Every structure is written in structure tokens, then in C-alpha cells.
Amino acid sequence: MHRSAPRLTRILACAAVPVMLVAAGCSSDSDSSGGSTSAPSAAAGSAAPSASAAPRPSVAPPKYTDLPDACKAIVTKTVEELVPEVKKKSGTPGKSSDMASRGSCSWNGLDDQGVDGSDYRWLDISLVRFDSEQALGSGEQRAQEKYTEKVAEVKATEGATDLRNSGAPGVGNEATAVSYALKKTDSKFRYAVIVTRTENVVITISYNGTGYAGAEPPAAADMMEGTVKAAKEAVAAVASANK
CATH class of the missing domain: 3.40.1000 (Protein Transport Mog1p; Chain A)
Structure with missing residues (x-):
């Protein structure tokens, strides 16, 4: 099966740019096959924010702080x-x-x-x-x-x-x-x-x-x-x- 001219032009253009740029902009061609492209995620390596634990209720202070002799x-x-x-x-x-x-x-x-x-x-x-x-x-x-x-x-x-x-x-x-x-x-x-x-x-x-x-x-x-x-x-x- 022959590639279409526009697609071939894109492949050649990607081949001419540095590898890092290719990874960023030319690593996927799934849009032409009917698949959906996933939305970009948050910064690499960052964890999803977790819900903060509910604080424990503070205990009542003691009434007596000293003892007699x-x-x-x-x-x-x-x-x-x-x-x-x-x-x-x-x-x-x-x-x-x-x-x-x-x-x-x-x-x-x-x-x-x-x-x-x-x-x-x-x-x-x-x-x-x-x-x-x-x-x-x-x-x-x-x-x-x-x-x-x-x-x-x-x-x-x-x-x-x-x-x-x-x-x-x-x-x-x-x-x-x-x-x-x-x-x-x-x-x-x-x-x-x-x-x-x-x-x-x-x-x-x-x-x-x-x-x-x-x-x-x-x-x-x-x-x-x-x-x-x-x-x-x-x-x-x-x-x-x-x-």
C-alpha cells in the first residue's frame, strides 16, 4: 500500500529535525488511523494530589497537673x-x-x-x-x-x-x-x-x-x-x- 504524498512529506520533515523534537512532536501518527490522542498529562514524575487526612480531634487537657506530697x-x-x-x-x-x-x-x-x-x-x-x-x-x-x-x-x-x-x-x-x-x-x-x-x-x-x-x-x-x-x-x- 502506498503512502499519500502529504503523509510522506511529514515523515521526511520529522526525520530532518533533532531526535528530542521528534519525540515531542512526531512520535505518533495515530490520528490518521482513527484512534484518539490522549490529552497531555501533568508534568512528568509529579504525583496526583492526594486528599489530606482529616485532623484528629484534640484531647481535653488534664484537670490536675500536680500531686500532693x-x-x-x-x-x-x-x-x-x-x-x-x-x-x-x-x-x-x-x-x-x-x-x-x-x-x-x-x-x-x-x-x-x-x-x-x-x-x-x-x-x-x-x-x-x-x-x-x-x-x-x-x-x-x-x-x-x-x-x-x-x-x-x-x-x-x-x-x-x-x-x-x-x-x-x-x-x-x-x-x-x-x-x-x-x-x-x-x-x-x-x-x-x-x-x-x-x-x-x-x-x-x-x-x-x-x-x-x-x-x-x-x-x-x-x-x-x-x-x-x-x-x-x-x-x-x-x-x-x-x-
Whole structure:
């Protein structure tokens, strides 16, 4: 089949120009065969614009940014009431690498009544504060999760008997009271524990005691009453530390 004169003229003209120009203007002859020529694309190598990801909603800032001194979160008078003959009224602080986020303290004492027996008491407090983090959630949300975990942990205390739990109205935003008995060193110890959340802080108060040399173990109701009192003071101390 013979090419038409106009088409032959075009081919010869393209052959006479530099190769780069041929690639740009003479590389296709598809228009004469009935095919459609595609529209020029964007600059070579440029990627098509992608839809920008929707921004994450920002988490609420934490209400509390500080913690009180754990050994001062329960007033001295209450410590003396709960722990007769307390060895160290100022308490023994626990180790912490970040006092603004975590703190603890404990007290213990033995009230020796000679032939009438002896009463031993132990009181401790733990405070954990949570910051708001975009990837983990608000401080309050994280504290709620920790509160739930801590309550479950206390309820699952190994060897606990006569376990009872209930809510503790009037203590923080939410609180659970757990009471149980635990045998240690041939003596029956009675435990009263309050786990409470106040905004983005989780507080755990644990109070336990026993009787030696014929003294009776403390009553569960008395132990819990003292624990609730200490928990309320700790909640108030957190609020005061952030004024």
C-alpha cells in the first residue's frame, strides 16, 4: 500500500529535525488511523494530589497537673487515729522518679498492751496522675482505665477470704471499697481498701491490721470507716495541690 504524498512529506520533515523534537512532536501518527490522542498529562514524575487526612480531634487537657506530697495527703491526726503508736508520724515515702505523676507513703505501728495483747496496724497510700496524650487519650480517660484495672487487681488478691466490695459514695468521682481477710504469719489480717478516681488521678488507700498475743483482729466495719476517712482527705489534698 502506498503512502499519500502529504503523509510522506511529514515523515521526511520529522526525520530532518533533532531526535528530542521528534519525540515531542512526531512520535505518533495515530490520528490518521482513527484512534484518539490522549490529552497531555501533568508534568512528568509529579504525583496526583492526594486528599489530606482529616485532623484528629484534640484531647481535653488534664484537670490536675500536680500531686500532693503523698506523706502529707492524709493529715497527721488521722494517721495517729488509724495507726496507734505509729513509728514515724511523717510516714515513709516510696521511691518515685516523677513526683508530679506518682507518689506513695506508708505508716505502721504496734500498740503493745502486754498480757492483754497487741494491735498492729499498717496504712499506705498510692497516687497516680495521668496526662492527656493524643495517642492514648485524655488524662481522665486514662485514669478511668487505671481505676478499673486497680479495682480488679484488689478483688483478685491471692489468698483473700471473706471478700466484700461495694461503692463508696462521696469519695472522688468514683470509688470502690473492698474488704477481705488474709492469713499471714499464722495471724488473720483484716484489710480495707478504697480505690478512687478524682478527675485524672487514681488514689488507692490500703489499711490493714491484726491482733497479737490474744488480741482480736479488728472489725471489718471499723477498718473500712477509717479507710474512707483517709481517702476523702487524699482527694481533698489533690485538689488543694492544684489551686
